[in-house]
Amino acid sequence: MIFKNKMLLVTGGSRGIGKKICYEFAQRGANIIFTYVRSSTEAKKIETELKKLGVNAISKKLNLNSNNDINKFADEIKKLNVKIDFLINNAASGVMKNSIETTEKHWDWTMQINAKGPWILSKKLSEIMNKNSRIINISSPGSSKVLKNYFSIGVSKAALESITRYMAYDLAPKGINVNSISASLLETDAIQHFPNQSEIKKILNRKNPTQKKLLTDHIAKVAIMLCTEESEMIIGQNILVDGGDTLLLS
Ligand SMILES: NC(=O)c1ccc[n+]([C@@H]2O[C@H](COP(=O)([O-])OP(=O)(O)OC[C@H]3O[C@@H](n4cnc5c(N)ncnc54)[C@H](OP(=O)(O)O)[C@@H]3O)[C@@H](O)[C@H]2O)c1
Known part of the structure; x- marks a missing residue:
């Protein structure tokens, strides 16, 4: 129970990596606030399952596409009178097109949700974060490598990594x-x-040097590592989690 009485806020906790992060932190004693956009029924189900692990859990709707919603959300969190120990900016969206087909509208949408939104949210919530707390942004290797049809998302992740450093x-x-x-x-x-x-x-089927498939657990466990006291001198770094995949030349 290394995170007993700690408070995690994770965006996009209703699916995939964010959902796994909720469970892994709850199993270690953290109270959880997680956000979703689409299904409140699914979010309530997750909330109930997390509570069964003996922690407090709250789900809240947050669309990072709207700065109004982000500001309103941050104000609601402040009214809960809680201090946040860990903020994980995990939610993302984006339009899958190359740099020629991407329109300005696609660009604005993706940059807002994946870069500007997490920046505004972090700025606002940093006001109610404890000392010895953590903000973790979830990025992808598409920030520095070309992945087909990943143009606006890759650029937004590059921005997110830069936001991380600043x-x-x-x-x-x-x-x-x-x-x-x-x-x-x-x-x-x-x-x-x-x-x-x-x-x-x-x-996905390519064998990395570990010969193991990369899973959402692996990402959640690195988030845990970054939230432990032992990581206190790791600041502004981008930790690549790929099982050594990118060590290969081809
Ligand atoms: N999967 C990969 O291969 C991979 C690789 C590298 C990086 N990542 C990064 O890891 C993070 C999680 O990805 P994932 O694969 O777990 O994604 P996912 O399964 O598609 O889940 C995305 C989450 O973000 C939420 N979300 C979507 N649009 C949103 C918006 N406009 N505002 C706020 N929340 C929104 C979704 O909420 P709803 O459930 O309500 O729709 C959901 O909880 C992302 O930052 C992604 O870029 C993923």
């Missing part, structure tokens, strides 16, 4: 460590929206 510098004196985790491709709902499914399957 906020890490500005918030370190307040005892808030900011880092990002770069997750390699793994099976969640998100990748079903990629248009080039046969290529995606090839990447």
